Structures are given as structure tokens and as C-alpha cells.
Amino acid sequence: MQLQLISFVLIFSHCMDYTGGQPNSSSRHRQHKLMTGASSACQQSGCLTCSDYNGCLSCRPRLFMHLERIGMKQIGVCMTSCPPGFHGNRSPERSTCTKCRSECDSCFTKNFCTRCRTGFYLHLGKCQESCPDGMVHSDAQRECVPGCPAECESCVNSESCTRCRPGLYQLSGRCYHVCPDDYEPNEELMECTPQVHCEVGEWSEWSPCSKSGRTCGFKRGQETRTRQVLQYPSPFGKPCPDISEIKECLVKRRKCPGRRKTERNGRRSRNNRKDKESQEVRRERKRERERDRDVGEREDSDNRNKTEHRHRRGHNTETVSPEDRPVQ
Structure with a gap:
């Protein structure tokens, strides 16, 4: 619309410069500045027609017309492809760059986004702030992707698990059957922890x-x-x-200082131990002999007493007369 308005103003100004069907000198000068398709400036920029003030007014075939804002005015630029945030519209008359929706970073058409701006996630060509049920957002791709991976029991998004299924070990948002190199399983936490070497x-x-x-x-x-x-x-x-x-x-053999004295002391100590042991043995043998002697003396005394008792009984029997015996 803006391009059409500019073209209309230029054509209207060009017509107003004619008087009686013949252009005056000022109109011929303005026409020369507007229609510079053969000039080197237009050829280098890809313009079919151009203006010193408004840039390209039309583009060569297969090029897109893009209006760049510089301050309060817009300059026409011819491009082989539209810049980010714009999509190309082709038509037999002209090909132009049209701005994508505000939430789109790039788009195929105005209503079909191909990449979303930060904070939005792509789903079926549209950029949404939240993903539908059963899907989670991917910050790296800025897309809505299927829910948690199969090995996750819960997750933040499709790339980061917060809890793994039973039997799996968690490491940096991923779940492992076997921990990677330089890591070892922690059965208590069910995590892969760094190995500690001696x-x-x-x-x-x-x-x-x-x-x-x-x-x-x-x-x-x-x-x-x-x-x-x-x-x-x-x-x-x-x-x-x-x-x-x-x-x-x-080493070179050398005698230990004080060794002879130590050896003498050792021998003396051993001899003293032997003497003490010998004395104990002698004392014990003496005690045994004394016990044996006491036992023998008691036995002899008992034998003598028994013998005297028998002699005494026999003597008493012989001294009693027959008449003194009691009558039966």
C-alpha cells in the first residue's frame, strides 16, 4: 500500500509539470532523476526504477521490494530474499516483503510461522506461550515437542528429566542404565556421581x-x-x-656400644632366674620330705599304741583266777 501511494504521488507530480501537453525544463529534470533504470546506481542496487530520495521504486524480476525505515521516511531496497521477520509475496506485478506476526521470528506466510521469538513455542505453524496437553516446550528449539522421554518419570521439558524410572540413574537431566565413563552409580540417590580416584x-x-x-x-x-x-x-x-x-x-659391620655389658646383664638375669627356680624346687622338695616324715611318724605312733593295747588286754586275762570267774 505504501509503495502504491508513493508511485501515485510521483505520477501525479509528473503530470502536473506538463503545460499544454509539453513538459517544461523543471519537469524534464525531475523525470531524469526518477527514471534512472539505466543508471549505474539502479543497476547496482537491483532497482528497475529508483529515486534519489525514496530509493528503489520497482525491482528487477525475481527480486523482492523491501521498505527499510530510516527515521521518519522509508527507503525501497531490492533483495534476493526477505530479511528475518518478513516473508516474501510474489505476484506478476511485483514481489514484496511482508512482515511476520509479532510473535514470529520467521514465517512462511503471515499466518504460518517457522520459528518463534523467545518466550513462544511453535506448534502447527503458530507461536504459543504454552504447549497443549501431552506436550512440553523445548527452549533450544522453541517448539512444542512430545512429553517426557520414555526413560523419564517426570521432566521439566523433553530434554531434562527430574526423576528417572526405577533402575535408571540420573545425570544432568538424562537417565542412564549404565553411568558414563568417569562416573559411578549411587544406589542411595539413584544418580551418576563423579568417580573419586586415590x-x-x-x-x-x-x-x-x-x-x-x-x-x-x-x-x-x-x-x-x-x-x-x-x-x-x-x-x-x-x-x-x-x-x-x-x-x-x-652396611659395614660394627659392634653395638654397650653390647657386652647388656649380654652380661642378660646372662646374670637368666642365672638369677635359674637360681630362683632352683631354690623354689628345693623348698618344695623339702616340704614334701617333711610331709612324708610327719605321715610316717604318725603311722609309727599309731602302731605302737595298738601293740601296747593288745599287750595290756592279754595281761589282764591271765591274772584273773577260775574261782573269781562268774558262775554261769
């Missing part, structure tokens, strides 16, 4: 060469070194390596 510190210095806790009195011994665990691994993480090492060592 970390150890630096080795200590080698210890002095020793044998059975001694550092002298031998020729061949052992040296040891250790390192600390800085981070213990998770159940599926890399286990800790050895934290101690032992290696054989060879």
Missing part, C-alpha cells in the same frame, strides 16, 4: 639401614620409605598404590 603424597626419605630394630651388629639389613594417602577413592575409583616400600641394604 591420591597419594610424595615419598619420604629412605630410613637408616636396620635389622630387627637395630642399626648395628649386622651387615645386611633393610631400608624403608612411606607416603601418605591424600584422597581415598570412591567404590569405583582407582585404588591406592603401595604406600610403603622396603629394599635390602648392605
Whole structure:
């Protein structure tokens, strides 16, 4: 409509410049400025006709006329395809760019959107603020897509699950039967959590060469070194390596200071123990002999008493006369 109005004004002005059917000098000058189809400026911009003030008035075949607003005026531009937010209308007379609906970012026709602006979601060619039942919105595609994926029990949209079906593990909005590399299943949370690998510190210095806790009195011994665990691994993480090492060592044999005195003290201590043990044995044997002697003396005393008692009974029987015996 705006293009038609501009064309009408230009034609009307051109007609008003004629007097008595003959153009004057000013009208010929304006006509020269309007009809510049052969000029290099029109050829470079794709215009069929153009104006210094309004730009292209008509376009060459297969090009679209697009009106660009610059301040308060509009400039005609000929383009091979319409810019974003516009769709092309072709007709035998002219091909023009028509603006899409306000919620469309791009469209095929005015009533059929192909991509929506932020905050709207495409469904069957229309941009809507909310999706119909059974569908969820995709922020990346700005479209309404089918509901939660099959492995989801609940979701924010088609790309992000909030809870997985039983037996599946959740990670970053997705559900897995087996956790990806560097992750391990957490049975309590039913999530894939990062694996934690063992970390150890630096080795200590080698210890002095020793044998059975001694550092002298031998020729061949052992040296040891250790390192600390800085981070213990998770159940599926890399286990800790050895934290101690032992290696054989060879030293020049030397006597331990005070060893003879220690050995003498040891022998003396052993002898004292033996003496104490011998004394205890002797005491016990003496006590046994004394017990045996006491038992023997008691037995002898009992035997003597029994013998005296028998002798005493026999003596009494012989001294009684027949007449003194009681009559039966």
C-alpha cells in the first residue's frame, strides 16, 4: 500500500509539470532523476526504477521490494530474499516483503510461522506461550515437542528429566542404565556421581639401614620409605598404590656400644632366674620330705599304741583266777 501511494504521488507530480501537453525544463529534470533504470546506481542496487530520495521504486524480476525505515521516511531496497521477520509475496506485478506476526521470528506466510521469538513455542505453524496437553516446550528449539522421554518419570521439558524410572540413574537431566565413563552409580540417590580416584603424597626419605630394630651388629639389613594417602577413592575409583616400600641394604659391620655389658646383664638375669627356680624346687622338695616324715611318724605312733593295747588286754586275762570267774 505504501509503495502504491508513493508511485501515485510521483505520477501525479509528473503530470502536473506538463503545460499544454509539453513538459517544461523543471519537469524534464525531475523525470531524469526518477527514471534512472539505466543508471549505474539502479543497476547496482537491483532497482528497475529508483529515486534519489525514496530509493528503489520497482525491482528487477525475481527480486523482492523491501521498505527499510530510516527515521521518519522509508527507503525501497531490492533483495534476493526477505530479511528475518518478513516473508516474501510474489505476484506478476511485483514481489514484496511482508512482515511476520509479532510473535514470529520467521514465517512462511503471515499466518504460518517457522520459528518463534523467545518466550513462544511453535506448534502447527503458530507461536504459543504454552504447549497443549501431552506436550512440553523445548527452549533450544522453541517448539512444542512430545512429553517426557520414555526413560523419564517426570521432566521439566523433553530434554531434562527430574526423576528417572526405577533402575535408571540420573545425570544432568538424562537417565542412564549404565553411568558414563568417569562416573559411578549411587544406589542411595539413584544418580551418576563423579568417580573419586586415590591420591597419594610424595615419598619420604629412605630410613637408616636396620635389622630387627637395630642399626648395628649386622651387615645386611633393610631400608624403608612411606607416603601418605591424600584422597581415598570412591567404590569405583582407582585404588591406592603401595604406600610403603622396603629394599635390602648392605652396611659395614660394627659392634653395638654397650653390647657386652647388656649380654652380661642378660646372662646374670637368666642365672638369677635359674637360681630362683632352683631354690623354689628345693623348698618344695623339702616340704614334701617333711610331709612324708610327719605321715610316717604318725603311722609309727599309731602302731605302737595298738601293740601296747593288745599287750595290756592279754595281761589282764591271765591274772584273773577260775574261782573269781562268774558262775554261769
